[in-house]
Amino acid sequence: MTETGCPSPIGFADVVDYWAHDLTPAEEERIEAHVFACAACARELAVAEALARGIAAVAREGRLHSVVTDGILNRLAADGVRIRMYTLDGPGVVPCAVWADDDLVVARIRADLAGVDAVTIVTRLASGDEIGRLSDVAVRPGQHEILNAFSAAHLRALPATRVQVSLTTSVDGGDRTIAEYTLEHAGAFDRRAGEPPR
Numbered sequence: 001m002t003e004t005g006c007p008s009p010i011g012f013a014d015v016v017d018y019w020a021h022d023l024t025p026a027e028e029e030r031i032e033a034h035v036f037a038c039a040a041c042a043r044e045l046a047v048a049e050a051l052a053r054g055i056a057a058v059a060r061e062g063r064l065h066s067v068v069t070d071g072i073l074n075r076l077a078a079d080g081v082r083i084r085m086y087t088l089d090g091p092g093v094v095p096c097a098v099w100a101d102d103d104l105v106v107a108r109i110r111a112d113l114a115g116v117d118a119v120t121i122v123t124r125l126a127s128g129d130e131i132g133r134l135s136d137v138a139v140r141p142g143q144h145e146i147l148n149a150f151s152a153a154h155l156r157a158l159p160a161t162r163v164q165v166s167l168t169t170s171v172d173g174g175d176r177t178i179a180e181y182t183l184e185h186a187g188a189f190d191r192r193a194g195e196p197p198r
């Protein structure tokens, strides 16, 4: 990424945010002006666009487990990726399931993230088996939710089970639990979302 000689390359995070329309208009303009004048970064942006488009295929193949943004989800939806969203906000039990036509299932995890600069998100079944762990996910100032995306194909393999999601942050060599959430996963259903049960 740096052998091309740009003295101040735009970072990959900015490239992804640009693709997802998550930047402010001023930030977008800065990147567009830079890319217009810088062939090295223009190539980076083209590569990143191709990678980002690949996310849709990866999601469908069942290999995606990542933190995403609303901007990324909007772009994926525009590319035809079907997204099911569950909001985790407090101690209640959230019923969930995965349907035949889902590509991506997203947990919108709301929490008090004041003063937190990184979190670890662990998703566990009632059996104790971990089905997902994302470590040291960066948190921006003012951020109050984290979008954790799973491939529906991966979740389809799960039995009906209770699912626990924990959000922790490292403090002085230990872990502090920020919040814990419970989902009651009903399993995988064949009917297409929105159709009445037969």
Ligand SMILES: [Zn+2]
Residues within 6 Å of the ligand: 006, 007, 008, 009, 010, 034, 038, 040, 041, 042
């Ligand atoms: Zn550049």
